[in-house]
Amino acid sequence: MKRGSDGEYIRKGPWRAEEDEVLINHVKKNGPRDWSSIRSKGLLPRTGKSCRLRWVNKLRPDLKTGCKFSAEEERLIIELQAQVGNKWAKIATYLPGRTDNDVKNFWSSRKKKLQRLNHHRRPSSVPLKKSHKTKLKLHQLPKDSSPESSPSYQSNCSHVEPEELRMVVAPLPEMMKPNVIKLDSELSMVDDGGIIGSCFINDPSVLIRESKSSNFFDDLTQDMLDYFDSVSDP
């Protein structure tokens, strides 16, 4: 505990069940607002900020608690992040029952995993079985796109076998060659600069370009488009 500017003690750290109850009662009476009055009225020794966070992330009745992100939710996060960047609150609005904190935690966890796998594997990449028959779709993000303005992910897509994805990457100079890493249900291309793009093994999947910051990525994406054009179904 420490003192606030008013001299009153402020409690920090994990919330107790009794505190949750007080907070829930406050919201029942007043709605999810007036957070700072919770402390000023002496209901809880917590800052308004802390109360709001607790409500939004843990106590809201519409939250999906205790269940992991589905493959579809993960795909949506990756697609939206590629389009709008780290706007976690905005991304969360497309995922009912999920909070910006959930999305943010998922993303940083995924990023760490890929970084670690990339570090361990480089320069070799994951072998893909030629027998794997999953079809993949390429999704080229339109420039300055937003989820609202993106009419359909189905346009500008072509089909390719996972093994063929590696063939696209293979001709690149060794220095530029990204790793293709299998992470849960996705295949991600990663190089030293981070995640280049991802595609999904399940469903009719989409290859999402996640980096827009380098000419190399542009070249790679164009190579892919050219390649996919040449192999796509007529």
Place this chain on the structure above:
DNA sequence: AATAAGAACAACCGCGAGCTT
């Protein structure tokens, strides 16, 4: 079974936008 490493989750902090006085 014990321990270390990694993953997942929870909560705090700083900052900026917007509202009120």
Place this chain on the structure above:
DNA sequence: CAAGCTCGCGGTTGTTCTTAT
């Protein structure tokens, strides 16, 4: 108009849980 306050967002850190060795 400006100063102060509240709220919301994104980054970060700390803690707990799970998995691998």
